[in-house]
Amino acid sequence: MVHIDHEKCVRCGSCANACPVGAISMEQVQTPRGMDVSSYSGVWVIMENDENSELPKRVSYELLSKARTLADQMGEDVWAVDLCVGADGQVFDMLEHIGVDHLLLLEHRAFKQYSTELFADKITELIEKYRPSIVLFPGTENGRDLAPRISARLKVGLTADCTGLEVNAAKELVQIRPAYGGNIIASIVTPNHRPQMASVRPNVFRIVKCGEKKTLDILRPEIEVDTTSLKIRRVGFTAKKTVYKDIEEASFVLIGGYGVGKEGVKLMRELAEKLGAAVGVTRKVVDEGWAPIELQIGQTGKTIAPDICICFGVSGSLQHTIGIKQAKRIIAVNHDPTAQIFSMSDVAILGDCRQILGHLMKRTGAVGMF
Numbered sequence: 001m002v003h004i005d006h007e008k009c010v011r012c013g014s015c016a017n018a019c020p021v022g023a024i025s026m027e028q029v030q031t032p033r034g035m036d037v038s039s040y041s042g043v044w045v046i047m048e049n050d051e052n053s054e055l056p057k058r059v060s061y062e063l064l065s066k067a068r069t070l071a072d073q074m075g076e077d078v079w080a081v082d083l084c085v086g087a088d089g090q091v092f093d094m095l096e097h098i099g100v101d102h103l104l105l106l107e108h109r110a111f112k113q114y115s116t117e118l119f120a121d122k123i124t125e126l127i128e129k130y131r132p133s134i135v136l137f138p139g140t141e142n143g144r145d146l147a148p149r150i151s152a153r154l155k156v157g158l159t160a161d162c163t164g165l166e167v168n169a170a171k172e173l174v175q176i177r178p179a180y181g182g183n184i185i186a187s188i189v190t191p192n193h194r195p196q197m198a199s200v201r202p203n204v205f206r207i208v209k210c211g212e213k214k215t216l217d218i219l220r221p222e223i224e225v226d227t228t229s230l231k232i233r234r235v236g237f238t239a240k241k242t243v244y245k246d247i248e249e250a251s252f253v254l255i256g257g258y259g260v261g262k263e264g265v266k267l268m269r270e271l272a273e274k275l276g277a278a279v280g281v282t283r284k285v286v287d288e289g290w291a292p293i294e295l296q297i298g299q300t301g302k303t304i305a306p307d308i309c310i311c312f313g314v315s316g317s318l319q320h321t322i323g324i325k326q327a328k329r330i331i332a333v334n335h336d337p338t339a340q341i342f343s344m345s346d347v348a349i350l351g352d353c354r355q356i357l358g359h360l361m362k363r364t365g366a367v368g369m370f
Contacts, residue, residue, distance in 0.1 A: 035192065035193065035194070037133075037191075037192065037193075037194050039131060040131045040132060040133040040194035040195060041076050041077070041131070041132070041133050042071075042076050042077050042078075042079050042102075042130065042131075042132040042133060042134070043067040043070050043071040043074070043076055043077070043078050043079065043132065043133065043134045043136070044067075044079045044080075044081055044127075044132040044134060044135045044136065044195070045060065045063045045064045045067050045078070045079070045080055045081065045135075045136045046081050046123060046135065046136070046137050046138070046143070046146070046147075047060040047064075047080055047081060047082045047083075047138075048060055048138045048140060048142060048143060049082070049084050051112065051113060051114075054084065054085055054086075054112070055090070055091065056082070056091060056094075057138065057140070057202075058202065058207070058249070059138040059139075059140065059200075059201075059202040059203075060080075060138060061094065061098060061207045062200075062202065062203070062204070062205040062206065062207055063136045063138060063200060063205065064078065064080055064095070064098050064099075064100055065098055065099075065205060065206065065207050065208045065209075066136075066165060066200075066205040067134075067136060068098060068099040068100070068208075068210065069208075070134065070165060070166075070167055070173070071101075073167040073171070074133070074167055074171045075171075076133065077101035077102060078099060078100050078101050078102070079100070079101065079102045079103075079104060079130075079132060080095055080100045080102070080103045080104070081103075081104045081106075081123065081126060082103065082104070082105050082106070083106045083108075083111040083119060083122060083123070084105075084106070084107060084111050084112075085107065085108070085109055085111060085112045086107050087103075087105055087107070092216055092218070095214075095216050096213050096214050096215065096216045097209045097210065097213055097214075098207070098208070098209060098210065099209075099210035099214050100214060100216060101214060101216075101217060102216075102217045102218075102219060103216055103217070103218045103219065104126060104130070104219050104221065105218055105219065105220050106122060106126075106220075106221070106223055107220070108223070108225045110225050110227050113234055114142045114146075115230060115232070115234075116145055116146065116149065116232070117230050117231060117232065118225070118227070118230060119146055120146060120149040120150055120153065122223060122225075123146070123150055124150050124153045124154065125223075126221070127150070127154060127195060128154075129221075131194070131195075132194075132195050133173075133194055133195055133196065134173050134195055134196045134197075134198075135150075135195045135196070135197045135198075136165075136197075136198055136199070136200060137197070137198070137199040137200075138199065138200070138201075138202065139160065139161050139162075139199040139200050139201035139202070140201075140202065143199055144160065144199065147160070147197065147199045148160075150197070151197050154195070156190070156193045156194070156195060156196075156197060157188075157190055157193065157196075157197065158197045158198065158199070159175035159177060159188050159197070159198045159199075160177070160198075160199045161177055161199060161200070161201055161299075162175050162176055162177045162198045162199065162200045162204070163176055163177055163178060163185075163200075163204060163322060164176035164177075164204075165198065165200070168189065170191070172189045172190065172191055172196070173189065173190065173196040173198070174187050174188070174189055175187070175188040175189070175190075175196070175198045176188075178299055178318070178319075178322060183318075201302070201303045202248050202302075202303060203248060203303045203304055203305035203326050204303055204326065206305070206326070242292075242294070244278065244279055244292075244294070244295060245272075245277075245278035245279070246278065247278045247279070247280045247295065247297065247302055247304050248302055248303070248304060250277065250278035250304070250306055251306050251307045251308070252275065252276065252277040252278065252306055252307065252308050253277060253278045253279070253280050253304055253306045253308070253309050253310070253327075254268050254271065254272045254275075254277050254278070254279055254280070254310050254312065255279075255280040255281065255282070255297060255309060255310065255311045255312065255314055255324070256268045256279070256280075256281045256282070256285055256290075256291070256312050256313060256314075257281070257282045257284070257285065257311065257312065257313040257314030257315060257320075258282060258284040258285060258288070258313060258315070259312075259313025259314070259315065259334060259335070259336075259353060260285075260312045260313035260353050260354060260357070261313070261354060262288070262290045263354070264312065264313065264353065264354045264357060265281065265285060265290045265291055267354070267357050267358070267361065268312060268357060270361065271357060271360055271361055271364065274361070274364040275364065278306075279291075279295055280295050280296075280297040280302075280304065281295045281296060281297065282296070282297065282298065282314060282315075282317075282320050283296055283298055283300060283301065283319065283320070286301075297320060297323040297324060298319050298320040298321075298322055298323040299318075299319045299320075299322045299323065300319070301323055302323060303322070303323045303324075303326065304323060304324060304326070304327065305326035305327060305328075306327050306328070307327075307328050307329065308327070308328070308329050308331070309324055309327040309329070309330050309331070310331045310332075310333070311324075311330065311331070311332045311333065311334075311341055311345075312333050312353040312356070312357060313333070313334060313353040313354075314332065314334065314339075314341050315334075315336075315339055315340060315341060316332070316339055316340030316341030316342070316343070316344065317340065321340075321341070321344060325344070329346050329347075330344060330345045330346050330347075331345065331346065331347040331349065332345040332347070332348050332349065333349045333351065333353045333356050334348075334349075334350070334353065335350065335351060335352050335353065337350055
């Protein structure tokens with residue numbers, strides 16, 4: 001007798017395929033009536049702007065560069081979607097150099113501050129009108145709030161925090177991300193629904209300019225913005241005080257792992273201040289309470305792409321190295337010759353990381369705790 005726990009079943013079909021007598025069957029999900037995937041075209045990137053400068057964040061250009069590659073493989077156009085107070089020639093010029101074909105520009109003073117309701121409403125309307133085949137979101141705080149709301153309204157799936165995007169032979173988007181704590185890498189496709197939606201964290205892709213500058217087609221669709229109906233309004237904002245530099249934007253980062261110890265993390269902070277570097281840590285350091293969560297790098301933290309990254313006492317688990325693989329140069333300090341971090345390092349230093357930190361502090365003209 002076959003018994004299936006339907007509450008725990010994820011409908012992967014493995015049991016039906018493995019049953020030697022064919023006693024298990026699973027109903028195949030059919031394409032919804034009226035869903036013609038061939039009628040969808042275009043690779044969209046939902047841009048995100050900095051509230052202070054009102055200019056697009058770097059991650060927007062990173063995604064547009066990747067979108068250009070995907071669109072070329074699919075024979076489709078790249079669309080940038082920008083909800084902002086106003087765009088200028090500097091933005092247009094950058095989009096042209098990256099290879100963007102079309103810019104959907106929605107300008108209104110209400111777009112200066114991110115609003116879940118307002119942004120979700122307007123972007124959903126645009127997707128329903130223009131029918132893109134792919135929509136990419138920045139995996140930022142705002143993007144993680146916005147993307148699932150839009151996917152729920154459109155009744156399509158969403159793959160969050162992708163570490164890679166490819167196009168298969170059927171010209172479907174292959175959304176690649178770690179699963180089960182980084183123990184496996186999942187490749188997800190959406191053959192029967194459109195648009196295909198994914199979010200990608202900052203610093204996963206590099207900004208690549210095209211050899212030939214594109215001519216940007218700017219569309220300014222007419223929209224109605226009614227802020228009086230919004231259920232939530234921001235009445236004030238106080239920035240969190242922090243002594244740490246932004247690790248996602250830093251070109252030089254020092255990273256402390258569990259092996260550096262609590263006192264070593266403190267010393268690393270002092271050294272970073274002397275060198276003008278940012279400080280990052282592994283999840284274990286955050287779990288121990290030695291550093292705040294905003295410094296965490298890895299699968300459950302932030303992704304960085306500095307010019308130089310020095311790792312002190314970092315073991316090199318996949319969950320962490322996912323966050324540093326875009327660094328141009330990695331220097332690792334560890335007393336364990338079998339540490340996994342050495343396999344991806346440009347320079348490997350075998351030794352006590354706390355002693356080496358102490359020597360570095362002296363070389364920079366400051367006497368630390370060692």
